[in-house]
Amino acid sequence: MTTETAKGDAGARTAGPRALARQRRRQSVVRFWKQYRTHRAGLAGLIALALFALLALTAPLTFGSDVAGVTGAPGQPMESPSAEFPLGTDRFGRDLLGLLVWGSRVSLLVGLLAAALSVAIGTTVGITAGHFKGAYATVLMRITDWFLVMPTLVLAIALATVLPRSLGTVVLAIGVTSWPTTARLVRAQTLAVESRPYIERAKALGGGHWHVMSRHVLPNVMPLVLAQTTLMISSSILAEATLAFLGVSDPNVVSWGGLLQDAREAGAVSSGNWWYLVPPGIAIAVVALAFTLCGRAVESVLNPRLGVGR
Structure with a gap:
């Protein structure tokens, strides 16, 4: 027995239940980070996300709050990159950087919120369908199948067109149309968990439906939910960019997809103004790739049997 293990056991004997639970959670986080940082691709994705998050949080300090204003733009329309404007200007003379x-x-906020809504719906549907079974599960799974076969983008566009044009509408449109995959995965995991003997013991000791789902099923499907969330964020960011590019998002809000839509309307493709198109496109691709790399690394750490490459 090592010294650290001996100290941990001694602390566990003297600590109360809550302190012991906190200690175990901390140890789990430490073990997770030690395994995660061995995945070079996942670590690179995490560093890229940290840089983008830092830029987003410090935007009011570095560029001010009036950068999106059309009146009083600092440059001439469609200026090429220069020392004053490293990425050039748009059709209104605004600094593209x-x-x-x-x-x-x-883009990051909408992606995070839409992914959270999608995973929340999918997890709820998956756990309840796997737990209750019968007619209830059959109806839920048929609804899930209907959403699976329908084009997600078409449904999101239809929903965003009917509702008022705002960021909340975009989040809702993406979230309520992209949950079926999560529901299917969580239901399969729920069925596997509920077949274990300790679930039968919990029911025999008087555990109700809520107790079984919240105390036994949910903790066992959370690793899958966490990995699915990181993967869904990249899809949500791409969906938000697509909706903004198609003009169904809030036109008064600056986003990467909105910049691409502005570039299309300004004729940047035909006029060869690459600085109007390339930066937001690269930003979308890099963030989506970074979240995907993080998701694959998380999935590999939580389920080593997947054999995801490092």
Whole structure:
């Protein structure tokens, strides 16, 4: 027995239940980080996300809050990159670097909120369908199948068109149309968990439906939910960019997809103004790739049997 293990056992004997639970959670986090940092691709993705998050949080300090204003723009329309404007200007003469940094706030926020809503719906549907079974599960799974076969983007566009044009509408449109995959995965994991003997013992000791689902099933499916969340964020960011590019998002809010839509309307493709198109496109691709790398690394740590490459 090592010294650290002996100290941990001695602390466990003297600590109360809550302190012991906190200690175990801390140890789990430490073990997770030690395994995660061995995945070089996941670590690179995490560093990239940290840089984008830092840029988004410091945007008001570095570029001010009036960077999106059309009146009083600092440059001439469609200026090429220069020392004053490293990424050039848009059709209104606004600094594209400032717009790109400000757009990261909206794109990341919408991606996170939409992914959280999608995973929450999918987890709820998956756990309840796997637990209750019968007619209830059959109806839920048929609804899930219907959403699976329908084009997600078409449903999101239809929903965003009917509702008022705002960021909340975009989050709702993405969240309520992208949950079926999570529901299917969580239901399969729930069925596997509920077949274990300790679930039968919990029911025999008087554990109700809520107790079984919240205390036994949910903790066992949380690793899958966490990995699915990181993967869903990249899909949500791409979906938000697509909706903004198609013009169904809030036109008064700067986002990466909105910048691409502005570039299309300004004729940047035909006129060869690459600085209007390339930076937001690269930003979307890099963030989506970073979240995907983090998701694959998390999935590999939580489920080593997947054999995800490092």
